[in-house]
Amino acid sequence: MECQYLDDVYELFLLGLLKPKEATEVKEHLERGCPYCKDHLREAAQSVYFLLSVAKGRKPPNSLKAEILRSLHRT
Amino acid sequence: MPHEPTAEQLLAGIAQHDGQALANLYDLTATNLYGLICEIVSDHNAAQNILKELFLRLWRDAKRIEAGGGSVIVWLTLDARAKAVDWQRGQNGLRTSAHSRLQALSKLMSWMPGRADMADIDKRRHLLEKLVHRLPKPQTHLLELAVLKGFTETEIAHQTEQPPGRIEHELRAGLRFLRHRLRAVMGTWSANI
Numbered sequence: 001m002e003c004q005y006l007d008d009v010y011e012l013f014l015l016g017l018l019k020p021k022e023a024t025e026v027k028e029h030l031e032r033g034c035p036y037c038k039d040h041l042r043e044a045a046q047s048v049y050f051l052l053s054v055a056k057g058r059k060p061p062n063s064l065k066a067e068i069l070r071s072l073h074r075t
Numbered sequence: 076m077p078h079e080p081t082a083e084q085l086l087a088g089i090a091q092h093d094g095q096a097l098a099n100l101y102d103l104t105a106t107n108l109y110g111l112i113c114e115i116v117s118d119h120n121a122a123q124n125i126l127k128e129l130f131l132r133l134w135r136d137a138k139r140i141e142a143g144g145g146s147v148i149v150w151l152t153l154d155a156r157a158k159a160v161d162w163q164r165g166q167n168g169l170r171t172s173a174h175s176r177l178q179a180l181s182k183l184m185s186w187m188p189g190r191a192d193m194a195d196i197d198k199r200r201h202l203l204e205k206l207v208h209r210l211p212k213p214q215t216h217l218l219e220l221a222v223l224k225g226f227t228e229t230e231i232a233h234q235t236e237q238p239p240g241r242i243e244h245e246l247r248a249g250l251r252f253l254r255h256r257l258r259a260v261m262g263t264w265s266a267n268i
């Protein structure tokens with residue numbers, strides 16, 4: 001499979017951390033609907049999600065929820 | 076006792092503009108999301124704004140997100156990270172493109188992990204957390220700089236005064252370690268790693 005050379009960049013691509021030129025190459029490749037890369041991007045998303053979900057939870061102030069709910073019908 | 080609705084059931088309600096469904100999804104996710112945003116941005120007012128905007132975007136885009144078929148929790152997490160990274164980078168006078176790049180990507184195709192994938196991760200979470208602690212310290216630090224702070228390999232090399240090639244190698248090795256362990260853990264219930 002020719003796109004195995006992309007194996008190490010899916011996470012960085014997903015995080016927006018590839019150099020613009022490299023990111024464009026990956027994006028153009030993905031736009032051709034490569035199933036190998038789609039699977040690997042999904043796997044990278046799991047990895048990244050896991051890393052992000054290790055962060056310690058913190059309770060937002062109670063007033064924030066009410067503020068969001070009040071704003072709903074103005075959007 | 077009735078079953079708690081899942082995040083995806085709540086998303087379906089939000090897509091129909093059910094405010095109670097949004098309130099319930101907020102209750103389910105806000106503590107984790109706010110914790111993540113506060114890890115990334117230094118200002119609590121900004122963190123609250125980011126969380127608020129996130130739920131307002133969800134309200135507007137719920138139909139499209141639902142049609143994509145991916146896990147709404149992953150969408151919220153990636154979106155929160157991208158917005159927080161952009162805010163913090165903007166404060167530091169750096170280029171901000173994390174969110175626009177993520178949006179472009181989300182239109183590309185249905186690569187988002189589904190609800191079943193995420194349930195698998197959550198079931199194996201304690202095992203995965205043990206694995207992250209096995210990463211060498213310098214790699215853990217690099218992952219934090221890239222994933223949480225949104226620094227590029229070139230920026231990290233500049234800050235740490237190390238050759239860019241070395242940073243690239245170490246960061247990608249850290250991501251590879253995690254990817255391979257994740258594969259092992261997701262592949263077998265009783266993986267002895």
Ligand SMILES: [Zn+2]
Nearest residue numbers: 003034036037
């Ligand atoms: Zn491919």
